[in-house]
Amino acid sequence: MSATTLEHGRKVAASRKTSLHRQRLWALWGSYIALAVFVVIFLVPPFYTLITSLKSSAEISAQSGSPWLVHHPTLENFWYLITYPNFQTYYLNSVIVTVLVVVVSMTISILAAFSLSRMGFWGSQSLSTGVFLTYLVPPSLLFIPLFQIIGKIGLINNFWCLVILYPTLAVPFCTWIMIGYFSSIPKELDEAALIDGANYLQILWKIFIPVAMPGIIAATIFAFTVSWGAFLYPLAYLYTSHEMVLTVGIISDLIRGDVFQWGKIMAACLLASLPPIVIYAFLMDYYVAGLTAGATKG
């Protein structure tokens, strides 16, 4: 009798196990299907950008058949843009501005974060709070007084004004991330270096920067993203084509009055989105880690 109950119990356990297993499997497949639906929806615009960029102007205006398919793929839009001097200027300007902004922002924020996380001075606590508050100031709040200020400095319609202004958008968050990473470095490390006779710059260069490399990568990507994609400042402060950067250049150059060369516009969008996509493809993990740490930790 005891054997039968035991067997019965085992059977119940087994069936429960398979039902639990089946439930898990269902949840897994359900998640995959739901995610796939979301991915398809989210990728519609980039897909359509690609499709349109491969069409000739004639095919776009003919409106024969589905706009979601290419019938005669061509690279003429890309070729046009690559050989178009204005577009080359925009690209070059974007690269110059971005590289300078990244270098300037990272220098300022690493120095400041090193000081704020290690060397207390009068008011350093409130300065860290202030840095975080500055991060919350959106560019659209101050662009009009900045227009006046830039005008007084004489940098209106000169892409150097972006090199000055973009760091105000990038530095606060970069500093904030870096303070978090630097604070997690054990104090014993720099005390040991101090006793060995290292000065502060050596400590920063030989200990802090190598140890906090993931944070530096995350902050660099943030500065890059801000300066590559910003739209309001260049739209407000630049108006001749040899000073423009990609975001405004594409919109003001390829859209002339009512003539929309959509094939070329979409190809230009694709070329402009390429650097961020490539960078994110390789360094996404660092960035996500830095971002979530930045907003959730201190």
Next chain:
Amino acid sequence: MADGTSIPIGVMAPGRSAARRGSMRRFAQRRSTVGFLLCLPLILLIAGFVIYPAFYAIYLSMLNKKMTTFVGLSNFTFLLKRHTFQLVIFQSCLFAITSVILKALIGFILAHLMHNIPGKTQRIWRGLLLVPWVIPLAMSTLTWWWMFDPSYSAFNWILNQFGIASVPWLGVGWIARFCTITVNVWFGTPFFMIMYLAALKSVPEQLYEAAAIDGAGALQKLFFVTLPMMRNIIAITVLFSLIVTFADFDIVRILTSGGPQDMTHVFATYAFQVGIQSGDIPLGASVSLFMFPILAFAAFFVLRGVTQRTKEIAT
């Protein structure tokens, strides 16, 4: 830099405590001086291009159009009486609140779906879902504009295939508002997803096990375990996104430029139109300044949430 040498001197002369204290103080002093100097570029940048412009904006907003005479608050009262500006206030709130709620909801669902699937494939799915957020917003908005184009709209083609008449996407007020919100949700949801995913991963598994033993169902687990544990991150993310969405410029500017009949203007685009395009800088500055109270309000709570969070992690 000779700062590092002050410690060895102090160490070498342990007997003379007064001298040691002096050198220690000198060391601390020098340390804080160096600290201040390292922060100087940051302080100058913020003071010159954030704090000074903020006060300058207040000054500008109290001038007349030619910037010759002081008019007090009459720019603000003028704006409040203007019908277009009342629309702007309503639309900014509608745009920000609706988008943030939708982003938070969809982001939450996506984070849960991602959390269900095993770690290795998660990276690929996450990468795909982050694409909208990676492309520069101005560029992807151009694509959306092209998809909403009145005569070539790709969405209308699909609707026509099902026998539904074409929709004038950006030509009619409420539809255009819907379109701007859609683009914002499409762009911003991935950010919510990664924040919530990080938060979900930080919830200890034991809590769910304990809840399961107590007989909690999926909904009960969600309301009594997941949401309380994520409360802080949800609040920070929502408030932060509220600030960014409220101050958004790119989407409305490119998609509709505020039209049709000013029915999609938000603060940033209206300030741009008034201040830069029409050249009425004081009025534009006052439009921007109207954003300040709500931004300050949200910023206060974000800061409180972040400091609370820091304390929680520290203890």
